[in-house]
Structure formats: structure tokens, C-alpha cells
Amino acid sequence: MSEEKQLVKAVRAGLAALADPVKAPAMQAYMKSAMPFLGVAAPERSRLLERVMAEHKLPDRVTYTAAVLELWRSAEFREVRYAAIALSGYRAYRPWQDPDLIPLYEEMIVGGAWWDYGDELAIRRIGPILRGDRARVTPIMLSWAADRDLWRRRTAIICQVGAKEQTDTDLLTRAIEPAIAEPEFFLRKGIGWALRDYAKTAPDWVRAFVDDHPGLSGLSRREALKHIG
Structure with a gap:
């Protein structure tokens, strides 16, 4: 499995594991979002993404861009798009x-x-x-x-x-x-x-x-x- 696919899979699985269906409707209503939420609070999401991005380093700019776009374009939940934004600004990729x-x-x-x-x-x-x-x-x-x-x-x-x-x-x-x-x-x-x-x-x-x-x-x-x- 390619590096970007491993990272994307880890992000999706991690967010799914943290999902709280009780919180999700209120989060969606607050953001006036057509896309549903998983119900993952920002602090939990940040900790997960920090760990996943540290564990799955992307080797080059092409792979990095592909991972960001895969998370963004395929997202079914808003937190996955937040993950794409977080990945885009991850400190290891600032030179790009x-x-x-x-x-x-x-x-x-x-x-x-x-x-x-x-x-x-x-x-x-x-x-x-x-x-x-x-x-x-x-x-x-x-x-x-x-x-x-x-x-x-x-x-x-x-x-x-x-x-x-x-x-x-x-x-x-x-x-x-x-x-x-x-x-x-x-x-x-x-x-x-x-x-x-x-x-x-x-x-x-x-x-x-x-x-x-x-x-x-x-x-x-x-x-x-x-x-x-």
C-alpha cells in the first residue's frame, strides 16, 4: 500500500474509532453543514492527527499533495476534511x-x-x-x-x-x-x-x-x- 493510502486509511480509522453519534448532530447543526459529522471533538482530533502524521511521513511533494486531495475529495464526514487541512499544514511539509x-x-x-x-x-x-x-x-x-x-x-x-x-x-x-x-x-x-x-x-x-x-x-x-x- 502506498504511503498516502496508508496515512489516509489511518486517519479514517482513527476518526471512526473516536466517533460520538450523540455529539454529531449538534456539531452539524452548529456548522450549518450539509456534510455530516462523526462527532469527534477538536482536541481529540488534533491528538489523533498529530500521532498519525508523525507515524506516516510522506516522502515527497507529490505524495503529500495526493494524500491531502484524497482526504479532501473522498470525505464523507466533515472531520475528514479537517484532517486534510491539518495535513496540508503539517510542520514536516513546510518547505513545500x-x-x-x-x-x-x-x-x-x-x-x-x-x-x-x-x-x-x-x-x-x-x-x-x-x-x-x-x-x-x-x-x-x-x-x-x-x-x-x-x-x-x-x-x-x-x-x-x-x-x-x-x-x-x-x-x-x-x-x-x-x-x-x-x-x-x-x-x-x-x-x-x-x-x-x-x-x-x-x-x-x-x-x-x-x-x-x-x-x-x-x-x-x-x-x-x-x-x-
Whole structure:
């Protein structure tokens, strides 16, 4: 059995062993998920995945990508997709985090089409890749900011959350501005989140941005100024 199939099998078996059918319906309802849950709590899931990924090291980038995609595409339960996301960011594979992985993450962001998938991928996968290769990734984020897909647009807006002094304010501005007039909650919330986070580093810049963009929704404005008045 190939390395990726061994890992995938171990993940599925481990999650199935931890399944709690009593918890599963409430977890599914909370996440408003069409895909069912097994009922595995996050701490238990994290411990399992840490053990499985340490025991089943993948030898190369091709095998790693195949394992992530197998878990993601074949998932029948939401925890299996969470496992795909966890595997994608496992520390042993950080050297492979470069712009060539963006199509993989794009498939997961667009196909998953919900915040619990997309936010992790935007901030902890796309964001570091952006900071590592701005020349290649900035044009992609600018194109996503103007895309019709909600989750590409949200990714472009929030991908710099946590970047602090490394935030590219031109990209942040150009990612936010096309979405300012949109009524979609996840765009408005994403704008507010991105600005609120950057306000920890540059409160004066955020105040000026809010003042210069009177069309910001009340939600975006409140979130942006939440801690700086």
C-alpha cells in the first residue's frame, strides 16, 4: 500500500474509532453543514492527527499533495476534511509551502465554501505563501478580490490577518475596496476582521482608512474600530 493510502486509511480509522453519534448532530447543526459529522471533538482530533502524521511521513511533494486531495475529495464526514487541512499544514511539509500549492488550496476554499475551511486556509496557508513570494501571489490575490466567488474574495481580504508589520497595505486596500458595497455578511465581516487585526499594528492607518471609505457597512466599521475607538 502506498504511503498516502496508508496515512489516509489511518486517519479514517482513527476518526471512526473516536466517533460520538450523540455529539454529531449538534456539531452539524452548529456548522450549518450539509456534510455530516462523526462527532469527534477538536482536541481529540488534533491528538489523533498529530500521532498519525508523525507515524506516516510522506516522502515527497507529490505524495503529500495526493494524500491531502484524497482526504479532501473522498470525505464523507466533515472531520475528514479537517484532517486534510491539518495535513496540508503539517510542520514536516513546510518547505513545500510555495505558490505552486495555491491551486490545491483554491480547490479546498472554493469547494468547501464555508468559513471553517476557508479561514484556516486563507490565513495559515495562503498568507504565509504570500509573504514568502509577493511577486507571484499578490497578482493572484488581486484577481481573487475581483472574482465572482465569495470565498476567493474573502480569502483575498483576510489572507493578511496576523501579518502585522509585514502587511501590504496596498493589497489590503485593493482587496477590500471592491467588496465595500456588497451586502454579503461574510465579506463585510471579513473586511472588519482584517482591519481590526491590522489596527493592533497601525491604528492610525486603520482610522484613516475608515474615514476615507464612508461606504463601509456598519458591521465593517464597528469591527475595524472595535479596539481603537
